[in-house]
Amino acid sequence: MSEKKLRNIFVQGKINADFIATAIAKHQSKTDIGGHSIFLGQVRADLVDGAPVIAIDYSSYEEMALKKMDEIRELIFTKYSLTCLHVYHSLGMVHTGEICLFVFTSSKHRKAAIEACSEIVELIKSQLPVWGREIVSDETHQWKKNN
Amino acid sequence: MITVLFFGQLAEASGVRTASMNGITGTDELKAALVSRYPGMKNMLFNIAVDTEIAEGDVPVHAGSTVALLPPFSGG
Numbered sequence: 001m002s003e004k005k006l007r008n009i010f011v012q013g014k015i016n017a018d019f020i021a022t023a024i025a026k027h028q029s030k031t032d033i034g035g036h037s038i039f040l041g042q043v044r045a046d047l048v049d050g051a052p053v054i055a056i057d058y059s060s061y062e063e064m065a066l067k068k069m070d071e072i073r074e075l076i077f078t079k080y081s082l083t084c085l086h087v088y089h090s091l092g093m094v095h096t097g098e099i100c101l102f103v104f105t106s107s108k109h110r111k112a113a114i115e116a117c118s119e120i121v122e123l124i125k126s127q128l129p130v131w132g133r134e135i136v137s138d139e140t141h142q143w144k145k146n147n
Numbered sequence: 148m149i150t151v152l153f154f155g156q157l158a159e160a161s162g163v164r165t166a167s168m169n170g171i172t173g174t175d176e177l178k179a180a181l182v183s184r185y186p187g188m189k190n191m192l193f194n195i196a197v198d199t200e201i202a203e204g205d206v207p208v209h210a211g212s213t214v215a216l217l218p219p220f221s222g223g
Binding site for chain 2: 041063067121124125130133144
C-alpha cells in the first residue's frame with residue numbers, strides 16, 4: 001500500500017493577511033462556488049495576573065496532527081457538500097493581533113460552507129495535538145487552556 | 148526499547164522532549180515508570196498516543212513503538 005502524502009497545514013509564525021487574500025483570489029476561477037466561509041483565529045491579549053499576553057508559542061505533534069486533520073477533512077467532506085476546504089495553523093511564535101488559524105470552506109450554496117467551517121474549528125480545537133504556550137509581558141509564561 | 152515523546156508542559160516538567168525506555172509492555176506500566184523517572188510529572192494530566200493512535204485504557208506497547216505524552220490540546 002503506498003503511503004498517502006498528508007497535506008501540510010502548518011505555517012511558521014503568523015498567517016499574513018496577503019496569504020488569506022491570495023487564497024480567496026485563487027478561488028475566483030471555481031465558478032461552481034456560491035459561498036465561502038472563513039474563520040480566522042487571532043492571538044488575544046489576555047491578562048495573566050494583570051500582565052498581558054504578548055504572544056503564543058505554538059507546538060505540535062506534527063505527524064499525528066496531519067493524520068488527524070486528514071481524518072477531519074474526510075469526515076467533513078462526507079458530511080457536507082463542499083467544493084473546497086483549506087486549513088492553515090501557525091507553529092512557533094505568533095504575537096497578539098496576529099492570525100494563528102485560518103479555516104476556509106467553499107460550497108455551491110452557503111449553508112454547507114458556514115456549518116462546515118464552524119464544525120472544523122471546534123474539531124481542530126478539541127482534537128488536534130497542538131499546544132499554545134502563552135508568553136506574558138512580565139517574561140513568565142503559562143500553557144493555554146481551550147474551552 | 149520504545150521512544151517516548153514529551154509535549155507541552157510535560158516537556159517542561161520532565162526537562163526532556165524525548166526519552167528511550169526499556170521493558171515497558173503497556174501504557175499503565177509506562178505511566179508509573181514515567182512518574183518514577185520524572186517526579187515533576189506527578190499529578191499531571193495527559194493522554195497517551197501509541198504510534199499516533201490515542202490509547203484508551205491500558206494499551207499494549209511493543210518494541211519499536213513511539214509513545215507520545217499529550218497534555219490537553221490548546222491549538223487554534
